Amino acid sequence: MLKRLEPFEREDPVSVLRNFISGGGYAPGDRLPAERELIVSLDMSRATLRKALDVLERDGTIWRHVGKGTFIASQGGPDGAAHLLELGRHLTPVKMTRARLCIEPAIAREAAINASRESILTINTIKDRARNATSWADYEAEDDHLHRAIAVATDNPLLVGIFDQLNQVRRAVALGNVVRGSERPPENHSSFTEHERITAAIESRDPSGAEAAMRQHIASVSARLFGED
Template identity: 55%
Template sequence: MSRYAAPGLAGLKAYIAEGDFGPGDRLPPERVLTETLGMKRATLRRALDVLEQQGVIWRHVGKGTFLSEAADDALRNGKAEPAANNTVPFPGNINDIARQLSPVKMVRARLCLEPAIAREAAINASAAAVGRIEEAVRGCEEAEDWAGYEAWDDELHQAIAEATDNPLLVSLFLQVNNQRRGVANRNVVRATERPPRTHTSFVEHRTIASAIAAHDHTWAHDAMRRHIGSVSARLFGEI
């Protein structure tokens, strides 16, 4: 097993810090990173999400992942000022924002953004993007525990955002999704060790994926809106 393998974020940071990378350099593709670091792609993507929020990296859809101009400081301090033209300025500390959000406010934010993202994904998704979405749908269904399910669920929603081929929408999604996980971790208690085979989200995920694959933007928008509403009602009892 790679010495970088666990934990994922620490391993990725060590790989970058010890590698021959400078500001503006492109990191290897995800496929290469997963093999080098010895971690699953879902774990790698969650680590990359954190590094993007900290200002260590920035991502350009279709071109790759790059180190920011402030990467060295960010790796030492855990955060950095956004580099011009590379990252979207973030309004305050992300952990502070998560603590201020109620489940209802978090869901309302998702309802504003994610159905629109699904709509754009249906319009713009390539065959490869649809394949990544369908892979994540299967990953959710085959997860052996809730942690695995949540990792694949993150992968699914990020794959949908990336299918828009719009880096601004991807960046907005990543910020909202980070908040979503923070709120869920504080408020959600699981009654079982793993998702039941009849888990409602499985069917909802497949519906969303089918709509995007069919390039039916209205169906995709409405399916995502129903999915978010269903999850909210199930977890929090309200929308």
């Protein structure tokens, strides 16, 4: 039975959740209790819990699979994240792009083979949210979510863990190297069309098409942001 936390332990929901994970002896690949159990155990509202889970998902501590639950990532926690961020500070944009080209097209291919109907619905929902973003910050958050949803759609925890680590390094490389000239993505932002091609290939179970579309997307983003082909 899960332990109920005292009020003084609930000031910071993210810290409470981290402490629950570290104190529970969870190892990479372990599944956390269902949200309804965590809500009771941690004495949080569903909205507060989900915000805390979002933070841990973004920093690579956990990963979530629609219909299966929330899992501990392969290299979670602040120490692992700090190591990856430091690695990113010593990596050039072109080397980051080459790493992405080695990994993400293969992930898209696996997603086209293994994605569940729920995963495809999630991917399409996030793709539409990215297109409708009203600021670059919102767009970039949804873009992160989209690429991660594609990794989750592979139904392979190892690939999700690899993606999480790659994405943390990518964020560190982009920090300070990307300058936006507008408040929000323009209507003709090329990534919108590229996302459509990727998601359409995954939905139509076209592994080669998904792989090629992801490869073209990453090359296009690199050329646009860093001036590299």
